[in-house]
Amino acid sequence: MKAAVWYKAKDLRVEEAEEPSVRGAHDVKIKVKWCGICGSDLHEYLAGPIFIPEGSPHPISGQQAPIIMGHEFAGEVTETGEKVTKVKAGDRVAIEPILAPNENGRYIDEKYNLTELLGFHGLSGGGGGFSEYTVVGEHMVHVIPEELSYEQGALVEPAAVGLHAVRQSSIKAGDTAAVFGAGPIGLMVIDALKAAGASKIYAVEVSESRRRKAEDLGAVVIDASSEDAVKVIHDEIGGVDAAFEVTG
Ligand SMILES: [Zn+2]
Known part of the structure; x- marks a missing residue:
């Protein structure tokens, strides 16, 4: 073979x-x-x-x-x-x-x-x-x-990584979240957050194609190369209930 x-x-x-x-x-x-x-x-x-x-x-x-x-x-x-x-x-x-x-x-x-x-x-x-x-x-x-x-x-194995991250967090239905890094695992985290009932999900990502994917999944995207993600989130909703570090 x-x-x-x-x-x-x-x-x-x-x-x-x-x-x-x-x-x-x-x-x-x-x-x-x-x-x-x-x-x-x-x-x-x-x-x-x-x-x-x-x-x-x-x-x-x-x-x-x-x-x-x-x-x-x-x-x-x-x-x-x-x-x-x-x-x-x-x-x-x-x-x-x-x-x-x-x-x-x-x-x-x-x-x-x-x-x-x-x-x-x-x-x-x-x-x-x-x-x-x-x-x-x-x-x-x-x-x-x-x-x-x-x-x-x-994709079950990488999806399990995203799902596990969300299950490890304290997120509950209606909560807000920020996902730093929207590569394949970050996108899986976004999907798992949606399934968990997150009301608003920010995706912080420097790559345009990945931001587009995150947007397709329903996240609010922030380009970290031109915006201060923490400031944007604080100005808009005063902070999030859970943040996920998925940059690598
Ligand atoms: Zn792997």
């Missing part, structure tokens, strides 16, 4: 790789349909390694560079290990790429995203979404509803 493999900064090769197979009882093999390019993928390409293990293997994947990249993806289940109960061949799934201690098809820790062993499928070895097929644990797949396309499914 074809895969995009990170060797070192500015050296990403699309090459033949061995098609992975189901080995563990809780393994799930995926035919990748869509995979996003994350900001961290760009950082790894331009100035890596950052997350990518080099010199010693990642404790969970057991691998180090060169590694297959791609961690924001969705695909179709083609094969499952004998103990998998969550999905079956033909299911459409989004991938939760977190590598954390797991057993019997489940993450072990409650806050598994905060483990010291944290890694990512597609950054820390063990395969990735920039390939035709990949194999992940049963704990890393989530069935997506029919009305969600595979393309949208590839």
Whole structure:
């Protein structure tokens, strides 16, 4: 199969790789349909390694560079290990790429995203979404509803980041918010704020195309390169209930 493999900064090769197979009882093999390019993928390409293990293997994947990249993806289940109960061949799934201690098809820790062993499928070895097929644990797949396309499914992981940020905040229906940075994650925060019932959302962003996207989503945009965002917000409504730093 074809895969995009990170060797070192500015050296990403699309090459033949061995098609992975189901080995563990809780393994799930995926035919990748869509995979996003994350900001961290760009950082790894331009100035890596950052997350990518080099010199010693990642404790969970057991691998180090060169590694297959791609961690924001969705695909179709083609094969499952004998103990998998969550999905079956033909299911459409989004991938939760977190590598954390797991057993019997489940993450072990409650806050598994905060483990010291944290890694990512597609950054820390063990395969990735920039390939035709990949194999992940049963704990890393989530069935997506029919009305969600595979393309949208590839956005579930970054969307979860925005949703989590809003859930971590004290925002409640009717509150106001400011989002500093309207890149993909900032835009997801804006969408999650709308779903949470925010009454007014400011988006502070220097890029014109991103401001336009934020405006399309219903935010009031402020160009931080020509306006004092804090002053504008204070003058208009005296401040916001919650502010989100999403610049990087
Ligand atoms: Zn990402």
